[in-house]
Amino acid sequence: MIRTVRNHSSHSFRRVLASFTLVALAACGGGGGGGETSPVSAVVPAGSGARAIQMIGTWEIRNVTVVESGGPNQLTPLNGTQVVISGDGVVSIGGFSTKRSDLETLVGTPLDVYVNQQDGRRLFYGLTLDQRAAELTREVVGLAGGSIDDASIAVEQFNSSMSAAGTESFVRARYTLARIAPSILIPEDAVAPADGETKPTMQQLLQQRFGDKAAK
Numbered sequence: 463m464i465r466t467v468r469n470h471s472s473h474s475f476r477r478v479l480a481s482f483t484l485v486a487l488a489a490c491g492g493g494g495g496g497g498e499t500s501p502v503s504a505v506v507p508a509g510s511g512a513r514a515i516q517m518i519g520t521w522e523i524r525n526v527t528v529v530e531s532g533g534p535n536q537l538t539p540l541n542g543t544q545v546v547i548s549g550d551g552v553v554s555i556g557g558f559s560t561k562r563s564d565l566e567t568l569v570g571t572p573l574d575v576y577v578n579q580q581d582g583r584r585l586f587y588g589l590t591l592d593q594r595a596a597e598l599t600r601e602v603v604g605l606a607g608g609s610i611d612d613a614s615i616a617v618e619q620f621n622s623s624m625s626a627a628g629t630e631s632f633v634r635a636r637y638t639l640a641r642i643a644p645s646i647l648i649p650e651d652a653v654a655p656a657d658g659e660t661k662p663t664m665q666q667l668l669q670q671r672f673g674d675k676a677a678k
Contacts, residue, residue, distance in 0.1 A: 511608025
């Protein structure tokens with residue numbers, strides 16, 4: 463079952479602030495699913511991705527383990543965050559849309575890179591937006607998952623945020639996506655901030671989707 467829900471107002475995109483990005487979304491050596499190339503800067507965890515499952519549904523992040531991290535204000539995925547997956551890939555994280563057009567509408571600029579796909583065995587989601595020339599940050603996200611069984615997906619996520627001055631914060635984490643419902647909620651298309659309203663930064667949008675442990 464697919465339902466549509468109203469997206470949060472542009473004011474909600476300014477509620478939480480933090481740092482988080484991923485090393486560039488270039489192809490890197492594959493992980494678990496047999497050593498294939500990954501289109502994002504995370505790899506499918508070893509031993510996963512061999513079995514085709516129905517990935518469409520609502521999932522929950524569980525058993526987060528930080529593998530490596532560095533720098534201040536790292537943004538670590540939070541247990542309990544809901545991830546909605548459709549036939550095309552990730553629909554929303556933490557209740558907020560992950561669609562390219564929605565993110566670009568909200569920040570008012572095109573993304574440099576965007577990846578979002580699933581084939582029933584592997585899941586890849588990633589993006590990068592480099593605004594250091596405008597004295598902002600380079601934000602990059604990469605998530606690679608592989609099926610374990612019908613109710614679980616093993617995931618590696620690597621986030622990194624770099625300031626215009628070159629200071630970087632990063633975290634590589636692994637966790638399990640556990641299925642909690644076969645139905646999905648699709649957020650409505652985002653509405654651009656009204657004239658006079660401050661556009662959220664990509665850093666703020668990503669922090670909102672994945673949470674901010676440092677601020678809690």
